[in-house]
Amino acid sequence: MPPSPSASSSSSPSSPSSPSPPPLVLDIDGTLTRPEGWGIDPRIFDPLREWDAPVILATGKAFPYPIALCHFIGIPELVVAENGGVVYTGEDAFFTADRDAPQTVAEQYRAAGYDLGWGDGDTINRWRETEIAVSRDQPLDPLEAFAADAELEVIDTGYAYHVKDAAPNKGDGVEVIAEHVGIDLADCVAVGDSINDVSTFEVVGRSFAVSNADDEARAAADEVLDAAHADGTLSVLERVR
Numbered sequence: 001m002p003p004s005p006s007a008s009s010s011s012s013p014s015s016p017s018s019p020s021p022p023p024l025v026l027d028i029d030g031t032l033t034r035p036e037g038w039g040i041d042p043r044i045f046d047p048l049r050e051w052d053a054p055v056i057l058a059t060g061k062a063f064p065y066p067i068a069l070c071h072f073i074g075i076p077e078l079v080v081a082e083n084g085g086v087v088y089t090g091e092d093a094f095f096t097a098d099r100d101a102p103q104t105v106a107e108q109y110r111a112a113g114y115d116l117g118w119g120d121g122d123t124i125n126r127w128r129e130t131e132i133a134v135s136r137d138q139p140l141d142p143l144e145a146f147a148a149d150a151e152l153e154v155i156d157t158g159y160a161y162h163v164k165d166a167a168p169n170k171g172d173g174v175e176v177i178a179e180h181v182g183i184d185l186a187d188c189v190a191v192g193d194s195i196n197d198v199s200t201f202e203v204v205g206r207s208f209a210v211s212n213a214d215d216e217a218r219a220a221a222d223e224v225l226d227a228a229h230a231d232g233t234l235s236v237l238e239r240v241r
C-alpha cells in the first residue's frame, strides 16, 4: 500500500532544512519514457518514489495503467487518466465523460473496413471507460469524419489517436486532485510532450516540454528542454528539487 499523499514536505528526515520540492504533474508517454520513446525509463523510479511532495500522473492511457505505475513506483495514486476522462484523488474516482459515443464511432470505423489496430485482445481499450484509442498506423481521415459526425474530437498524442468528448482534459483533472490533496497549482511543476498536456501547462505554475514534444506542447510550455523523454524530465527534477 503506497503512503498517503501529503501536501507537507517538512517531515523529510534526510533534509530537514532544505526547501520543499514542488508538487509534480507528469505526463507518461514521451515524458517518462526511454530515449527510444517506448517503455518507462527505470531511472525515474527512485527520484519519484523519494520526491517529498505529491506527484500526479496525468496521461492519455486507460485508468489501470497509471494506477499500476504509481503502485510499482511506490507513490500515492494521484491520477488523471484518459486525457481527463478519469480522475482519481486517492479516495474518489470521477468519470467526466462517457464511452458510448466514442464506442459508436469505433464501430462505424470497423464497419467501414478499418481496424483499431491493437489486435484481438485490445488491452489498450479493454479497460478504457470514457474514450477510444486507435493505433496511429490506422487511417486518420475516416476516423475524424465519423468523430465529427458524432461531435467528438480526435487528438493525436504521438502515441495514439484518441476519440473523445472535447470537454474533459488533463488540466481540469489536475485541478480536482490539487483541491483534494490541498496543493496550490501555482506551486506545481509539470512536464509533458504533446497536445494533451497543454491544458496541464495552463493550470500549473511552471511547465516544461521535453525536446521531443509536439508543436502544441512546445508553444504552451514555459520552457522547452534540450533533453528528450526521461532525460528531459530528470533534468527538471534536478533543477527544481
Ligand SMILES: O=C(O)COP(=O)(O)O
Pocket: 027, 028, 029, 030, 058, 059, 060, 061, 062, 157, 158, 159, 160, 161, 194, 196
Ligand atoms: O495514451 C497516449 O496516447 C499518450 O499517453 P500520455 O498522455 O501519457 O503521453
Ligand SMILES: [Mg+2]
Pocket: 027, 028, 029, 030, 031, 157, 192, 193, 194
Ligand atoms: Mg505524452
